[in-house]
Amino acid sequence: MNKLLIVGSVAFDAIETPFGKTDKILGGAAPYIGLSASFFNLQSAIVSVVGDDFPQEYLDLLTARNIDISGLEVVKGGKTFFWSGLYHNDLNSRDTLATELNVLGDFQPKVPQNFKNADVVMLGNLHPLVQSSVLDQMESKPKLVVLDTMNFWMDCALPELLDVMKRIDVITINDEEARQLSGEYSLVKAAAKIHEMGPEYVVIKKGEHGALLFHKKEVFFAPALPLEEVFDPTGAGDTFAGGFAGFITQSENISFENMKNAVIYGSNLASFSVEKFGTERMVNLDKEEVVSRLQQFKSLTQFDIEL
Ligand code: AMP
Numbered sequence: 001m002n003k004l005l006i007v008g009s010v011a012f013d014a015i016e017t018p019f020g021k022t023d024k025i026l027g028g029a030a031p032y033i034g035l036s037a038s039f040f041n042l043q044s045a046i047v048s049v050v051g052d053d054f055p056q057e058y059l060d061l062l063t064a065r066n067i068d069i070s071g072l073e074v075v076k077g078g079k080t081f082f083w084s085g086l087y088h089n090d091l092n093s094r095d096t097l098a099t100e101l102n103v104l105g106d107f108q109p110k111v112p113q114n115f116k117n118a119d120v121v122m123l124g125n126l127h128p129l130v131q132s133s134v135l136d137q138m139e140s141k142p143k144l145v146v147l148d149t150m151n152f153w154m155d156c157a158l159p160e161l162l163d164v165m166k167r168i169d170v171i172t173i174n175d176e177e178a179r180q181l182s183g184e185y186s187l188v189k190a191a192a193k194i195h196e197m198g199p200e201y202v203v204i205k206k207g208e209h210g211a212l213l214f215h216k217k218e219v220f221f222a223p224a225l226p227l228e229e230v231f232d233p234t235g236a237g238d239t240f241a242g243g244f245a246g247f248i249t250q251s252e253n254i255s256f257e258n259m260k261n262a263v264i265y266g267s268n269l270a271s272f273s274v275e276k277f278g279t280e281r282m283v284n285l286d287k288e289e290v291v292s293r294l295q296q297f298k299s300l301t302q303f304d305i306e307l
Contacts, residue, residue, distance in 0.1 A: 008124020029124035036242025051078035
């Protein structure tokens with residue numbers, strides 16, 4: 001089985017949307033990525049850190065999905081990273097109310113020995129120096145390195161982010177962040193500028209408006225499924241990234257054509273994630289539901305115009 005190495009925050013999240021409020025639930029990029037990638041035939045491991053306030057039940061939830069957590073350090077007496085967000089009525093924009101790095105502040109990642117030859121590395125949202133350090137520890141060159149980041153790191157660690165971007169193949173980023181990083185309003189121009197910063201493939205996520213995959217002059221668009229119920233968009237980007245990286249890991253094919261399918265899988269899995277608060281929907285999701293929703297994606301985008 002192919003191996004997927006996942007790096008990213010593991011967090012307590014407190015979320016408020018127009019539909020309700022939660023207090024300190026399981027969050028962070030890595031759990032969303034790991035849960036999403038667990039729908040593929042692969043071996044995965046998470047490299048991250050938590051404090052000893054992190055409940056065993058959350059760890060069990062990850063291991064129940066066959067995610068290796070030997071690289072998830074537990075710091076004695078430490079406090080787990082805490083993030084809090086408030087969504088506006090359109091659910092496409094949010095205010096960050098708190099980012100308490102806690103144990104993430106001076107985290108030194110340690111890649112488990114048996115994942116130093118991972119086929120795909122998914123560098124989830126974390127300090128770019130941590131993302132770089134994970135790449136430094138790899139003993140063989142991964143077939144694909146995917147990086148996700150956010151405005152927080154652009155604001156406080158831009159030079160380090162630009163350095164790690166030179167070492168990756170794919171970046172997944174949302175539209176606002178792509179504009180911030182490139183200084184371009186047009187997403188086509190933004191993708192071209194980001195491409196010059198390193199990654200050969202640029203995926204721009206547009207929330208409920210889908211995602212764009214750019215590669216040189218080619219572009220592909222994956223819609224987001226119009227959903228009846230959207231409760232909480234938190235982690236949608238990470239779930240997307242997990243689906244994208246998971247599908248590529250399983251299929252061992254890094255062509256642009258196959259990446260189109262990866263983008264569809266990412267959108268598909270993200271469409272479930274937003275239906276409940278936090279990771280709840282992903283934890284209770286089964287493979288049949290994932291496959292049957294793929295059919296909806298097909299019907300949504302297929303048309304037959306004669307040219
Ligand atoms: P997304 O909605 O895909 O942007 O991801 C939200 C997740 O990212 C939440 O579960 C947060 O815990 C996590 N998160 C928020 N800010 C940061 C940060 N600065 N570094 C790492 N993870 C973060």
